[in-house]
Amino acid sequence: MDTTGIKFVDELDLNEKRVLIRVDFNTPLKDGEVADDTRIRAALPTIVHCLEAGAKVILCSHLGRPKGKVNPKYTMEPVAARLAQLLDTDTLLYDVEVVFPEAVVGPDVAELIADLKPRHQVMLLENLRFEPGEESGDDAFARELAELADFYVNDAFGAAHRAHASVYTINKFFDRNHKAAGLLMRAELQGLGRLLQRPEKPFVAVVGGAKVSDKLGVLMSLLDKVDEILIGGAMAYTFLAAQGVGVGESLVERDFIDQATSILNRAKAQGVKLRLPVDHRVAPSFEATEATITDDNIVPGGTMGLDIGPRTAEEYGRAIARASTIFWNGPMGVFEKPAFAEGTFSVARAMADAEGYTVVGGGDSLAAIEKAGLAESIDHVSTGGGASLELLEGKSLPGIDALRANYPID
Numbered sequence: 161m162d163t164t165g166i167k168f169v170d171e172l173d174l175n176e177k178r179v180l181i182r183v184d185f186n187t188p189l190k191d192g193e194v195a196d197d198t199r200i201r202a203a204l205p206t207i208v209h210c211l212e213a214g215a216k217v218i219l220c221s222h223l224g225r226p227k228g229k230v231n232p233k234y235t236m237e238p239v240a241a242r243l244a245q246l247l248d249t250d251t252l253l254y255d256v257e258v259v260f261p262e263a264v265v266g267p268d269v270a271e272l273i274a275d276l277k278p279r280h281q282v283m284l285l286e287n288l289r290f291e292p293g294e295e296s297g298d299d300a301f302a303r304e305l306a307e308l309a310d311f312y313v314n315d316a317f318g319a320a321h322r323a324h325a326s327v328y329t330i331n332k333f334f335d336r337n338h339k340a341a342g343l344l345m346r347a348e349l350q351g352l353g354r355l356l357q358r359p360e361k362p363f364v365a366v367v368g369g370a371k372v373s374d375k376l377g378v379l380m381s382l383l384d385k386v387d388e389i390l391i392g393g394a395m396a397y398t399f400l401a402a403q404g405v406g407v408g409e410s411l412v413e414r415d416f417i418d419q420a421t422s423i424l425n426r427a428k429a430q431g432v433k434l435r436l437p438v439d440h441r442v443a444p445s446f447e448a449t450e451a452t453i454t455d456d457n458i459v460p461g462g463t464m465g466l467d468i469g470p471r472t473a474e475e476y477g478r479a480i481a482r483a484s485t486i487f488w489n490g491p492m493g494v495f496e497k498p499a500f501a502e503g504t505f506s507v508a509r510a511m512a513d514a515e516g517y518t519v520v521g522g523g524d525s526l527a528a529i530e531k532a533g534l535a536e537s538i539d540h541v542s543t544g545g546g547a548s549l550e551l552l553e554g555k556s557l558p559g560i561d562a563l564r565a566n567y568p569i570d
């Protein structure tokens with residue numbers, strides 16, 4: 161990934177300065193608490209760096225999709241609580257308080273920032289998406305945010321594909337010496353960059369998840385880069401249907417069968433091996449608690465394919481073990497339910513055991529890796545879902561481009 165014209169946070173002199181850090185704290189919540197704190201932990205190096213540099217740290221993020229309206233369901237309060245715990249347990253800092261102003265911008269926020277104690281306090285603003293100007297990339301809202309700080313740091317890799325006010329427009333209000341990418345952003349660009357710049361061959365991509373339609377772009381661009389694509393999850397059934405294989409009641413995106421056919425044809429023409437499940441775990445419905453394993457790639461009528469079968473898992477595991485570079489996005493089945501989780505966990509184990517360079521991207525595959533306790537064995541675990549896919553598709557990301565010196569922001 162080209163980082164020409166981009167400064168990184170460790171090149172800035174932040175002592176006693178106000179620094180606004182855009183983070184991606186869009187984390188799943190359960191019963192009013194953060195259910196997975198991966199994204200918060202991933203932002204700690206930048207936060208700690210800025211605190212140690214003597215800055216007044218102001219963090220901002222979106223959470224969910226509240227669509228420009230205040231909605232208590234999406235308050236950042238539980239995130240502030242989890243952040244306070246993590247600053248205490250996962251860093252060498254002590255006594256760092258998290259200040260939560262219950263507002264995004266405004267005079268009260270500015271006043272609290274004036275009193276913020278460098279090194280001992282961090283502020284986390286309320287959900288940016290409570291403001292209609294955030295998603296529309298509004299100039300006036302971006303200016304209000306910018307006025308809260310002397311420096312702007314973007315560490316929100318997961319949101320870098322959005323041209324929103326806090327990610328994109330805000331860059332207008334800081335010159336090249338007052339804006340920078342954070343340390344997570346740097347790790348993501350390096351980690352994913354290795355897949356784009358001359359990856360070691362064989363390069364295998366494992367793609368699963370719910371929708372072919374969401375991943376058509378990335379599948380097409382992967383065809384130009386990889387030697388093998390292993391397909392699992394619900395999207396496998398659209399491909400099998402395209403080949404005329406019986407898929408029973410499995411989820412199939414009928415409108416995308418033609419596109420699936422052209423991916424199959426292109427793979428063949430380009431000499432890319434595209435593997436589809438050779439057996440499945442099936443059940444009459446999502447509610448089922450037990451799976452039946454099929455003899456072959458046919459899903460019997462009256463049942464749905466809800467996970468790859470053991471022979472497929474073994475075949476995919478062997479392909480992963482042979483590869484020098486492996487990228488994985490999307491679960492192999494309905495892994496949230498124990499009866500249909502084995503395919504995803506076996507891919508997770510194969511990734512962890514692989515000798516090649518391994519990268520996992522996407523919320524659900526990451527959750528599976530975390531659940532299996534294998535994250536430490538993966539070379540790069542990306543915090544970006546859509547952002548990592550768009551980067552791999554070769555698209556430029558507005559949140560990264562806008563950090564470049566003299567980049568024209570409309």
Ligand SMILES: Nc1ncnc2c1ncn2[C@@H]1O[C@H](COP(=O)(O)OP(=O)(O)OP(=O)(O)O)[C@@H](O)[C@H]1O
Pocket residue numbers: 368369370371374392393394395411465466467489490491492493494495496521522523524525526544545546
């Ligand atoms: N065979 C299947 N039938 C129905 N649903 C499935 C099947 N296999 C996987 N899924 C569902 O797909 C969902 C994940 O799909 P998605 O495309 O969102 O994955 P992802 O790219 O890892 O996630 P994210 O978009 O959060 O980054 C999971 O909730 C899983 O239960």
Ligand SMILES: O=C(O)[C@H](O)COP(=O)(O)O
Pocket residue numbers: 184186224225318319322544545546547
């Ligand atoms: O979870 C993500 O992929 C990012 O936080 C972006 O969220 P969004 O898809 O709601 O813009």
